[in-house]
Amino acid sequence: MISVFGSANMDLVAYVAEAPKRGETVTGHRFRTVPGGKGANQAIAAARAGAHVAFLGAVGDDGFGAEMRATLAQAGIDVRGLREVPGPSGIAHIVVDDEGGNSIIVVPGANGTIAGPSGEDLAAIARSDALLLQLELPMEAVVAAAQAAQVSGVPVYLTPAPARPLPDELLDAVTTIVPNEHEAAAITGAAGAEAALDALLERVEEALITLGSEGALYGSRSGERLRVPAVKVEAVDTTAAGDTFVGAFAVARSEGMSVADALGFASTAAALSVQREGASTSMPTRHEIEAALP
Template sequence: MPQPRVAVVGSANMDLVGTTPALPRPGETVLGSDFVMVPGGKGANQAIAAVRAGASGVFLGAIGSDAFGVTLKARITAAGVDTGQLRVVYGSSGVALVMVNAAGENAILVLPGANDAFTGLTEGELRAVREADVLVAQLEVPVETVTEAAVAARAAGTRVVLNAAPARPLPAELLAAVDLLVVNETEARALTGRGRDEPEALLDLVPRAVLTLGAEGARYVDRDGISAHVPAVKVDTVDSTAAGDAFTAALAVAWGEGRGLVDAVHWAAAAGAACARRLGASVALPRRVEIDELYAPPA
């Protein structure tokens, strides 16, 4: 298959990840066990995941002038992602405090830092968007930046995949530029007021959508009348923190390779499952061979 070019516009954080038998309740202190410090942020995760899944990837975002920023750029670059357009702004990098329990469930506090300063795309950043086969974006950076990138992509014929997370209202200009929307049930409700039983409500906003359902898999719908349920791939879950990012990135890569979208969702489900088997976002993001090992094509 041809190697697709994927541009990712989004956040970069340093993830401070600790494991504990049970997540603490308000006012409670619990003892944990393992600790890892790994690059994260939905944007950086999806850029690394896209490259590991087989794409040529460029990451557009902002890091701080602190030690975390130095480490973030080094790790993202080492993963094979083009960071030539990555901005460095004065101040702190984004940080995520992640707690993971014995079942692989998590609680996350994100402190945006430099991500909030990622505004007003440069000509070099816009060129990277225009030259890509697929643009992938999320909502951990200012929505105005995501909108600017999506509009530029649409004008250039670049496909736009929006992972609308975290949930927030979306401007009409952004929705008009989106080719494929990826949301979980919480995000779908925020956008449409409807849940898992009515994924078609998303088609009032965009031409194609994937509704992820955790252990129940995912649902693909489009305006051509195609609707397909894709079951989850069963694995022993260790940490689900970046599984959604692996899913979205693999979906974009498969679509960029020319696969049909139902098949692409099946491959993305395998990527999400492969990611959930290890602790730590960027460490867990799977390589193509790991995705293929779990992939089951649609019947």
């Protein structure tokens, strides 16, 4: 089982020819709402990639919260750890341009009320094969969850987004950190993916930097280093491609795949996702991933 301790947001997605600059108003050509949030996205990605998944988080007592709970449950995810709190659910305002690029504003809502894992959360984490974390919950809650997993010998995958300074007590409990190239640069201050990887490996056992159309770069303290090219496709919407990659990679590694095979599996999953619109709606099934593997 994979546990995901993270955010659930309703994505409010506007599609435009070109994203507006500061002070500019543009006319969009479409709008949709899609259940998302980095935590929920990774949970759905892992479930569709073949894992039994437990989601641990919070939604508000509004319509968005009910819809997000239903979406996770329909994906086969255990939602007993998804608490409901008074007030609004988290939202993400996403602008997607015609080239498939995006910019995102997150308002935490219910996610910001989580002070730490509950007793039930701790029990779920302890019996997991892996724990997936992101930074859309309060930092103290993320640290507590990571430390609980470490005590139980559960591998911890951290997506450090939104990028911010990372306390040592968090990184000491992380097995694999998975930033994109911008997050890696912001965290380390290093110029270039190779230098950022070296800096990350001074603080964690494994680092995996996703590089968009340039693929991914992996390194470990044992000396293993791999660069995997991206699967070349025509991108329609890159929203949640990184979450798809992380969810699929964690599933593959939990099943005992080698790092190289897991990277190929995750890259294929991400490539499939960017050819579809939306976040959770774009994520491929295990059958689709395996059928597309080179």
